[in-house]
Ligand code: FES
């Protein structure tokens with residue numbers, strides 16, 4: 001449900017039939033392995049919030065496809081990331097998913113090669129001498145790590161990583177939310193039986209909205225019209241001239257945020273512009289691994305991770321100002337219930353979509369005019385694979 005570029009004042013719909021991606025892109029394990037290599041190991045990938053590693057020596061271990069990555073804070077509090085693999089004979093280093101290291105050392109459980117928290121080899125227990133061995137040649141395999149507003153991303157090809165900001169559709173869109181200062185009040189995690197691209201394709205169109213999201217379509221008039229944006233409507237000029245409330249941009253009259261009654265759960269973020277308040281939801285995406293939505297009273301991030309060709313992990317988090325969460329009467333889970341239902345509705349559709357793709361007759365489908373953003377996403381996937 002991306003917002004189109006405000007400068008694009010033209011009709012956004014596809015005027016020619018565009019084929020979808022081939023079905024095997026969603027089912028074939030060999031194709032999935034190629035996507036891991038070309039997409040997931042070559043882009044910035046969101047892993048967790050900065051606050052999830054809350055002090056020196058805190059660590060987390062993440063699986064990304066077949067790769068296992070160790071993220072930690074060194075003694076100075078700086079984030080460091082490495083492949084969780086020893087430089088001796090390649091053993092796994094850290095076996096726990098998260099925790100706090102006992103000292104400022106990473107020691108391999110196999111033959112005790114020991115590294116400091118910058119990944120430099122410090123010690124290898126042996127009684128012999130090898131004149132040509134240089135510890136400096138055996139640092140841990142480094143992974144790039146960067147922080148965007150408290151969201152931590154990793155990149156498996158540090159030498160080829162462009163600045164993280166360039167990986168967003170527009171990284172400044174949520175500046176007025178001061179996301180780094182927000183705290184997670186609620187988390188919803190779900191494993192979906194679908195390919196990761198199915199989830200993004202669903203995100204990138206609203207043809208399904210009136211049918212699947214009746215509550216949300218009452219809050220967002222355009223969603224009820226099968227549109228994401230004003231310019232998705234071939235008659236947009238006439239509808240906007242007439243000020244038709246059915247085609248109003250942003251939220252419906254009297255609705256202020258995404259909630260059951262359209263009313264906010266807390267005071268507005270203080271620095272929002274009148275346009276940001278009027279719009280009611282502002283999206284910022286970092287394909288392939290996450291997007292964030294800012295509402296007037298809370299923000300929501302959604303993380304997407306492939307677990308296999310037909311399995312995807314989705315983790316949604318609701319972010320609030322610390323003072324909102326400090327109020328003992330505040331119930332973040334209650335606030336989260338509305339969008340959780342939307343995520344569940346989308347998840348069910350994504351799983352149905354995946355299941356249907358198994359037909360031996362279905363080699364590919366065809367996009368409708370309103371699916372211009374699905375088309376852009378699919379083109380992005382193909383560009384990455386080429
Ligand atoms: S594999 Fe790590 S010390 Fe031998």
Ligand SMILES: [Fe+2]
Nearest residue numbers: 202209213346
């Ligand atoms: Fe949806």
